[in-house]
Amino acid sequence: MDEFGMGSHSTNSAYGEVFNGLKDGPTGGKALSVGGSSGGSALAVASGLAHVGIGTDTGGSIRLPAAYMSLVGFKPSYGQISRKGVVPYANSLDTVGIVAKTVPDIWLTYGASAHPIIEILQKPDDNDPTCLTFSSRERIKVAMLRRKAAVLGSKWLLVPSNRRPEKNEVLIPRETRRKLQNRFLSQRKWTRRIGVPLEYNIEEMHPLVRWAWTATLSHLEGLGCEIVPISLPSTRHALSSYYILAPAEASSNLAKYDGVRYGARRDEVADDADGTLYSRFRAAHLGPEVKRRILLGTYSLSAGAMDNYFIQAQKIRRMVQRDFDSVFRMPNPLQEDAELNMDGVDFIVVPTAPSPPPRLRHVKTATPLESYVNDVFTVPASLAGLPAISVPGPRHPDHPWQPEVAVGMQVIGQYGDDYDVLHLADNYLTDFHDPNTLSRTQQTKVMS
């Protein structure tokens, strides 16, 4: 993975870069980026070394590798999974995510809604002060039920039960049971409205990605979903906001790696007259990207720049959250007096990355700014703490599915709506591929 999770291609590491394919030899120049920062976890899953992988998603670090390697990458709502033991990059954005080949694998790791007892990763943890408490999780359930009741126009919601009838319990008459069953089935098929944010249709988007996006939307429409164009005006500032906030928090979190407690043993004397400072060793062992972000963050938090950068970025973050709240049908469970928005959508479907995986050699020559653009579609959900999942997009009829043309589609839901996001991905976006035969990694024939 990238050093301290800072990077989009898993190339910033003291141990060398992670890549898809062969870097050396006759086909060397064709090696692909695995995405980042959790590219290593994703590659392990993609090449069959592991069933599921976990990693932190700060600005897309799970979803981008998933998109680049035709995997399913899920970033839950902020606070759903405990961060205990996670080395923080930007605490207010860091979310533990899961990467796997199929959505059911993610269900199994994350925990299933139909079986509330199965809470594998998704559960309260007193060790993490930002992990959602039991009562907050109850509030989320209330918000979800409020939306469902409003959409169905009924106060009676039928939910499946695991309870076996007791021995002496009077069974409901067959007729009534059938009625209830029909009603339950009809309730399951309640309309799903899909939002398409026009701001995401950026100029830099690769034509294949744009094609996959439209194809996904028509596929969903064919399955009975309603496609609604929406507007998220602050999206265009989200990326800048993210690249102020994340480095600012990183500069604070990484202050402990001061060259005294961590790193190799050194015997040289410290550098100032009193022998009390250690600025000479502050940057030892840190990679260039990490140094760059620490300096960026230190600057944007300094007294002279705070108002122009950090405070502004926080305001943009608020605006991004408000934008999302205004388009979703489900009320934000974190807002005290949030109202149901009956004109709102249930999900937003956008591409995960603006292009298929780039070649490693292009990544290396790109400026930092160019590689930051890779996060443009993943960052807004991170800033707002929303659940998002990336699944492999549809096949293009003229371009057979190859690792080079892998495209990820992303489903974003309202805060706390994790189960529905997983549900949509599981039931509506899985028939593009056979997960068992999907070609995810560049295969190289070894001549012997």
Added chain:
Amino acid sequence: MSSKIRRCAPATLSLFANTSARTPRACIVSQWLRSRGLTTVESTPSQTVPLRKHLKDEAKRKKAEAKGSNINIKAKTNPHSDEWELTVGVEIHAELNTACKLFSAAPATAADINGLPNTRVALFDAAMPGTQPQFQRATLLPALRAAIALGCDVQRKSGWDRKHYSHWDQPNGYQITQYYEPFAKNGNIVLRAEDGVQKTDLSGAQSISIGIKQIQMEQDTAKTTHHAPSSYHVDLNRAGHPLIEIITLPQIHSPQTAAAVVRKIQTLLKSVDACATGMELGGLRADVNVSVRQRGSSGNYSYGGVSGLGQRTEIKNLSSFAAIENAIMAERDRQIGVLEAGGVIEGETRGWTLGASETTRLRGKEGEVDYRYMPDADLPPLVIGCDLVDHLRTTLPELPDATILRVQQDYGLSAKDAKTIAALDDGERLEFMEETVELVLDKADDDQVDKTKVGKLVGNWVLHELGGLLATSNIAWADVTVSETELADIIANLQLKQITSRTAKHLLATLHELPPNEGRPSVEQLIDNGNLRLRPLSEEGYSALAGAIIAENPEMAKAVKEKGHKGKVMWFVGQMVRRGDEGTVEPEKAREVVERLLGS
């Protein structure tokens, strides 16, 4: 033990009950201190003597102020006070008395001097990657008690911020504090002349009020020890210990008052059990902001909402009351000197060392540390319910001013004695006195006994007789073996004229020297065994004794008779008491007889 204990936090009350059977007066605080390697034998004198000394000094200073002739004192007062006005604001850092650290369950080690270094450290305190702060709710209680005692508005919602600076005593590279939203605001503290306020600051009023801008909670740093020539050892035991920072408004106008404010705040914090150790043990540190302006003029600066002030400088890390007073004086004189020479004061941070005559520049504005304050994203806002604040308000221990007033009113002690007894030995002396008064009142036959009379008597005995014995035998209060019951027995016997006061003093001294074991004789036994009970002499007996002494000392008798030297009468009384059998001569009666015989 008794319902009289008002000055201890509820938590220690139950402990009192458990240990009361072991020794006559189990002192949980001293035992706790000893268990932490702090002998009260050593620390108590250092805590009490300065107070007594302070009271004396205060009295001296006041006298001198009234006279206005003392040269030493004159040097201390501001020679420029007619022309320049001094303005001071104080920031006090106090270690909270808590069981654990602010953000980890590691035990707090406020006064642990002998504890092994780096033994009370949670992973978070050592800034291990992947650890997160766990706010310990219990640490809020002493902080809230302090805020209530200082009359602050406790904020319903406050937040945690990171203050960044790079130093090895700060493993995380930042300190978690409450910069943007402190938990308590807008308090005030009232000081009277007895608190050591300079007379001119009172300007005729009974008391002055100094505003408290805010109180914030924050983490303490690790302790560094220097090992020559070039090693520094870092002990993380103190890292993460909860502190409160109390910031006053710049409303103080003299060095004495500034020291008085800090002393008063220290007393308040101790009385509500917010803070276990004071300045003398490093539990309290102060920074002061000093500015001067010409009287009648208005400066261009404004701090904490007080505008029209001169440019201020900050003096950091003052750890004694004398240091506060002297540093402010030195800085005031420096600033006036610079301004009178036509210079400009720079906003800078200065330091002061004990014994120095001038403050020294630590860093200027351009060298100012940029703390890059940022809200801590790991910690949710701190929400404090009104019910908790109300509960603490109603169960708050009595504040020192209220105690002194009550002791004056209920027990008839003088203001000075009341202040002394309340302040000595963390209020244990007062508890001892109150207990004794109750016992004496129980022993009195009729209900007509005046409580204030008994109170005054017991107060004298506890403060002066027992206090005198402590001073001469060099024993700390915690090791006193005389119990409340014993003293009450002595005083009751004295009141009922069963023994003379000389005998009573003798009895107290005897009991004071006995070890606190099972075979300790009761007061009645001692009186009976020593045959000390008052057997009044007959009228003739008195006359005969007095006559004999007068006959032996004709010169003295003559002096009284002819020259009217009334003082000599008492000499005769003394002789009679000494000459008569132990416990037979009552001084009052002897005096009457001598006066009658000498015809004066």
